[in-house]
Amino acid sequence: MKNRRKEIYAANWKMNLDSGDIRGFMERIVPYAGTVDAEVMIFPPAVYLSSVAEQAAGSPIGVGAQNMFWERNGAYTGEISALMIKDCGAGYVLCGHSERRHFFGESAEMVTRKAGAAQDEGLIPMICVGETLEEREQGETLEVLHKDIYCSLSDVKPDKRVIIAYEPVWAIGTGLTATPEDAETAIAYIRDQVRELWGDLADAIRILYGGSVKPGNIAELMACPNIDGALVGGASLHADSFIDIIQNGVNR
Ligand code: PGA
Numbered sequence: 178m179k180n181r182r183k184e185i186y187a188a189n190w191k192m193n194l195d196s197g198d199i200r201g202f203m204e205r206i207v208p209y210a211g212t213v214d215a216e217v218m219i220f221p222p223a224v225y226l227s228s229v230a231e232q233a234a235g236s237p238i239g240v241g242a243q244n245m246f247w248e249r250n251g252a253y254t255g256e257i258s259a260l261m262i263k264d265c266g267a268g269y270v271l272c273g274h275s276e277r278r279h280f281f282g283e284s285a286e287m288v289t290r291k292a293g294a295a296q297d298e299g300l301i302p303m304i305c306v307g308e309t310l311e312e313r314e315q316g317e318t319l320e321v322l323h324k325d326i327y328c329s330l331s332d333v334k335p336d337k338r339v340i341i342a343y344e345p346v347w348a349i350g351t352g353l354t355a356t357p358e359d360a361e362t363a364i365a366y367i368r369d370q371v372r373e374l375w376g377d378l379a380d381a382i383r384i385l386y387g388g389s390v391k392p393g394n395i396a397e398l399m400a401c402p403n404i405d406g407a408l409v410g411g412a413s414l415h416a417d418s419f420i421d422i423i424q425n426g427v428n429r
Pocket of ligand 1: 344411
């Protein structure tokens with residue numbers, strides 16, 4: 178089943194790197210991306226979207242924004258729209274990253290509105306879901322994921338290009354990675370939830386794992402049948418470690 182889904186390795190730079198760092202990174206990743214049988218994506222800070230898209234032009238690298246607002250334009254100081262992201266040459270957008278949900282108060286209703294609006298402009302949303310440590314310790318992981326998926330997909334039109342990232346909040350930036358078994362259980366469950374909503378399309382949807390992915394733990398994660406790639410934060414800030422992750426993932 179998995180071999181019908183092309184793997185994705187995505188770099189989420191969050192609020193890191195400057196134009197000089199980015200130039201150095203792109204000089205390494207652009208020639209590499211064409212040599213590997215996987216999709217490589219970069220989510221830079223919005224102010225660098227155009228520059229990253231220009232540097233990635235002609236390569237198979239996908240470029241996306243880390244966030245957006247659902248309106249096309251208007252008096253929304255500080256926000257950017259799907260229209261603008263597309264105009265910068267990007268094709269993807271992260272929706273509902275846990276840092277957006279927890280630091281900036283984004284609800285699942287806001288996340289699905291954003292993802293639906295992204296689709297309306299022709300962007301592909303990468304929708305992030307995941308439980309907190311407290312929820313995991315209370316044994317609520319699957320219940321949280323059920324609610325998250327149902328709510329986060331409610332405004333999203335069924336489309337096999339939609340991407341989901343399972344990122345347990347307790348594993349993000351903490352050095353703690355979910356065991357491959359825990360990640361596989363959660364991601365298989367997410368796929369079942371998508372199947373309830375979207376039928377057999379669920380088999381084509383790429384579901385990634387995110388949370389302290391490193392060159393040393395990617396192979397065992399990618400060996401799991403339902404894990405279709407990785408969303409990488411800290412270890413994606415240096416081209417060397419991001420390329421090692423991709424390499425170790427595809428060569429597992
Ligand atoms: P991390 O972040 O790899 O630094 O844990 C992952 C993410 O938040 O996308």
